[in-house]
Amino acid sequence: MKYLDEYRDPVLASQLSRQIHKMATKPWVIMEVCGGQTHSIVKFGIDTLLPDEIELVHGPGCPVCVTPLETIDRALAIAGRRDIIFCSFGDMLRVPGSTTDLLSVKALGGDIRIVYSPLDAIKVAQDNPKKEVVFFAVGFESTAPANAMAVYQAKKLGLKNFSLLVSHVLVPPAMDAILSSKSNRVQGFLAAGHVCAVMGYTEYFTIAEKYKVPIVVTGFEPLDILQGIAMCVQQLEEGRVEVENQYVRSVTKEGNLHAQDLISKVFKVIPRKWRGIGEIPNSGFSLNNEYQDFDADLKFKLGHIKTLESLQCLSGLILQGIKKPYECSAFGVKCSPESPLGATMVSTEGACSAYYRYKR
Amino acid sequence: MCLAIPGKIESIEGSNDDILNLKGKVNFGGILKEVSLAYVPDAKVGDYVIVHVGFALSLVDQQEALKVFDYLKQMGELEELQIP
Numbered sequence: 001m002k003y004l005d006e007y008r009d010p011v012l013a014s015q016l017s018r019q020i021h022k023m024a025t026k027p028w029v030i031m032e033v034c035g036g037q038t039h040s041i042v043k044f045g046i047d048t049l050l051p052d053e054i055e056l057v058h059g060p061g062c063p064v065c066v067t068p069l070e071t072i073d074r075a076l077a078i079a080g081r082r083d084i085i086f087c088s089f090g091d092m093l094r095v096p097g098s099t100t101d102l103l104s105v106k107a108l109g110g111d112i113r114i115v116y117s118p119l120d121a122i123k124v125a126q127d128n129p130k131k132e133v134v135f136f137a138v139g140f141e142s143t144a145p146a147n148a149m150a151v152y153q154a155k156k157l158g159l160k161n162f163s164l165l166v167s168h169v170l171v172p173p174a175m176d177a178i179l180s181s182k183s184n185r186v187q188g189f190l191a192a193g194h195v196c197a198v199m200g201y202t203e204y205f206t207i208a209e210k211y212k213v214p215i216v217v218t219g220f221e222p223l224d225i226l227q228g229i230a231m232c233v234q235q236l237e238e239g240r241v242e243v244e245n246q247y248v249r250s251v252t253k254e255g256n257l258h259a260q261d262l263i264s265k266v267f268k269v270i271p272r273k274w275r276g277i278g279e280i281p282n283s284g285f286s287l288n289n290e291y292q293d294f295d296a297d298l299k300f301k302l303g304h305i306k307t308l309e310s311l312q313c314l315s316g317l318i319l320q321g322i323k324k325p326y327e328c329s330a331f332g333v334k335c336s337p338e339s340p341l342g343a344t345m346v347s348t349e350g351a352c353s354a355y356y357r358y359k360r
Numbered sequence: 361m362c363l364a365i366p367g368k369i370e371s372i373e374g375s376n377d378d379i380l381n382l383k384g385k386v387n388f389g390g391i392l393k394e395v396s397l398a399y400v401p402d403a404k405v406g407d408y409v410i411v412h413v414g415f416a417l418s419l420v421d422q423q424e425a426l427k428v429f430d431y432l433k434q435m436g437e438l439e440e441l442q443i444p
Binding site for chain 1: 363364365366368379380388389396398399400401408410412413414415417418420421422424425427428429431432435
């Protein structure tokens with residue numbers, strides 16, 4: 001496919017790898033924020049093309065992984081009800097809640113449907129006026145335009161039987177939280193290309209400046225990631241701290257203004273809990289006052305469901321780049337993609353799952 | 361989850377007076393899907409867009425797309441110069 005295949009050229013990849021080998025004279029720790037990048041890195045073996053000096057740590061940019069246990073439990077509380085059709089992206093179905101997961105509820109007869117787009121859930125609501133249709137709106141800034149449009153259209157259509165269980169998170173506050181932690185090891189960032197396609201990258205200038213870390217907006221194909229690493233290493237070696245854009249073919253500095261406009265009409269910024277990390281200030285979206293009728297948390301009075309995270313799973317430390325998956329005693333023993341203990345093992349974009357599948 | 365892939369716009373439905381309802385058929389390596397073009401109202405038939413959960417998030421800049429290869433070509437030439 002055009003714009004994919006040519007960015008997977010092995011000859012050019014090894015050329016970039018040689019360049020990085022030449023540039024790196026000191027040890028550097030670089031974090032890729034996005035789970036999609038983590039998956040590419042491990043799948044294509046990009047980590048094995050790097051010199052020993054460069055350590056890649058895998059960030060919290062997998063919405064499936066960071067959706068709090070509490071939110072999964074809230075989804076589970078309503079998903080099995082006879083009057084409800086629960087719609088979700090497929091990868092949320094196997095995320096373990098406290099006692100079960102959505103796939104098991106579906107197996108027991110719950111009307112749980114996998115949709116490709118939130119607009120498909122709108123269609124389900126129109127076709128089933130006697131049922132309540134709830135869409136599980138998880139995601140980062142890249143998914144926010146789609147979810148914002150679904151609510152906007154639902155209101156315009158006057159749909160009364162449609163609501164969203166929202167667990168939207170934002171990347172820059174999470175980067176800030178990681179960098180301000182005492183145990184932080186990250187010296188440079190590859191920022192998530194598709195999040196920046198929506199939001200632009202002006203927010204990163206303050207972070208780069210405050211923590212003196214280079215940030216390179218990076219794409220998802222092997223050549224993108226290798227070039228992003230090369231640009232980041234070059235900055236680190238030269239002692240520069242800048243925000244650079246590797247993914248110029250899809251990302252502009254100001255981002256997608258049409259999408260930002262609708263997002264700001266529908267959502268407001270709130271503090272959000274992240275699975276394994278805890279609450280981060282200003283790190284999420286919820287529906288603003290005008291769209292409260294579409295908030296499943298309010299509609300089904302789910303606010304009382306509070307769940308504490310398990311201490312067994314190291315996913316929080318893994319999401320912050322402090323531990324590697326194989327440093328967990330449960331990894332591959334008690335915990336595997338078939339029977340995951342925590343969310344980083346569930347999603348294919350989770351670091352543990354990627355390490356397990358590709359035998360790291 | 362945040363996977364977004366490039367596809368080529370084959371046709372466009374709707375008008376620029378109502379950009380929120382702009383839609384198009386997008387070709388992903390032979391598979392055609394309906395995609396909302398609400399956020400890329402300037403897109404034309406033949407353009408490539410990055411699509412995530414049914415929405416085009418950005419237009420692929422075809423000039424910029426080639427730059428990574430220019431960068432690599434320059435590097436390759438530099439490497440050749442360095443071979444003794």
